[in-house]
Amino acid sequence: MNKLFFTEEHDLFRENFRAFLEKEVRPHIEQWEADREVPRSIYKRFGEMGFMGVTYPEKYGGMGLDTFFAVVYTEEMIRMNSSGFNTSIGAHAGLALAHINGEGSEAQKEKYLTAGLKGELIGCLAITEPEAGSDVAALKTKAVKNGDHYVINGSKTFISNGVLSDYIIAAVRTGDKGAQGISMMIIERDRQGVSASKLKKLGWHASDTGEIAFDNVKVPVENLLGEENQGFFYIMQHFVSERLAMALIAVSQAQLAIDLALEYMAQREVFGRPISKFQVLRHRIAQMLAEVTSSKAFVYTLYKQYHEGEYIIKEAAMAKLITTQLSDKVTYECMRIFGGYGYMEEYPMARLLRDSQLGTIGGGTSEVLCEIIAKMTIDTKQYKAAIKH
Ligand SMILES: Cc1cc2nc3c(=O)[nH]c(=O)nc-3n(C[C@H](O)[C@H](O)[C@H](O)COP(=O)(O)OP(=O)(O)OC[C@H]3O[C@@H](n4cnc5c(N)ncnc54)[C@H](O)[C@@H]3O)c2cc1C
Missing domain, CATH: 2.40.110.10 (Butyryl-CoA Dehydrogenase, subunit A, domain 2)
Incomplete structure (x- = not known):
């Protein structure tokens, strides 16, 4: 499936960005989780490396890359297993700067987008x-x-x-x-x-x-x-990309949970054999993998439509609705595969499980998303884009 959406350039970017995160982020995650915040220096580092929002225009210091670089970016951020870290960067680069880039005057962009992409002014x-x-x-x-x-x-x-x-x-x-x-x-x-x-x-x-x-x-x-x-209409328009990003985060979290569970299943022995040999666990993994892979295909497809300029308000709501629920289910089931260790802070599942829970609340709760989908489907309500980029 990946070949349908990603090129060699995307793969190369993934390799470089992953290496950066492994070196400059992973070793500090535990400390930042304990501190309940990330230091300002990490924004600066992202800025210096050009990793603060890869799709923004080059004119303001962005990389001007296509949407699928942003997809790669988010998937790699989630592999760090700290939604807190991801949100610290994302609330600035993905939310605040999106409004500046979308609706800002030239002077506002010169000031906030330029300094924001350098990691010098945080929003x-x-x-x-x-x-x-x-x-x-x-x-x-x-x-x-x-x-x-x-x-x-x-x-x-x-x-x-x-x-x-x-x-x-x-x-x-x-x-x-x-x-x-x-x-x-x-x-x-x-x-x-x-x-x-x-x-x-x-x-x-x-x-x-x-x-x-x-x-x-x-x-x-x-x-x-x-x-x-016009603020309400700007907010609603930005919700499309925010909800798509949250859907991508959710499937990436679910994928990470499965990957971690598979690793654990291969090495944990119970009743004299690795737990990966127990059929009930094998089938559970197979079922979850099927659901995550098909959700990922939906999310990637929507990114393609979004990239081509379609206003996919209903579909983005659908994607966030199903993927965040799926992430909650998968992180919970994978936590249980770790047995008692799943509940321990020294192991990755406890954090992944609790971090996943915000998905069905932030950026529009599941109930609100159902309202949007129902209004657009049953009442045939239409929404028009407020801004043309
Ligand atoms: C960790 C975290 C970070 C956040 N970051 C930001 C941020 O950076 N910026 C920002 O602006 N906000 C942020 N939020 C806020 C978030 O977007 C809101 O919490 C969310 O939109 C829900 O609003 P609420 O908490 O007021 O719940 P309420 O609106 O009070 O909802 C309460 C309950 O009623 C249900 N409900 C509401 N309306 C309907 C309806 N029409 N039909 C059926 N059920 C309904 C909801 O689904 C929910 O279950 C953040 C929240 C959290 C927890």
């Missing part, structure tokens, strides 16, 4: 609020225009890179209630009235997840990202 994307998660249109953080600036009041929660980032791309209310009155705003961390604190959580330990408060924060009108009151 986060803050949409969720204590009372507005799935229902994005209910968000309340208010930005009131006053001459040449906005005054922002409100709060955000569950924000990846919410404490360590240098700037926040925040969804704020600039207009009436509902989807029509939302705008995106760049809010620098050092502005007076911005404060943040870290949250404790089940998994994604190497990722800093924060709560952010805005107390009469003044930002110049130039910090508006894109057009006023």
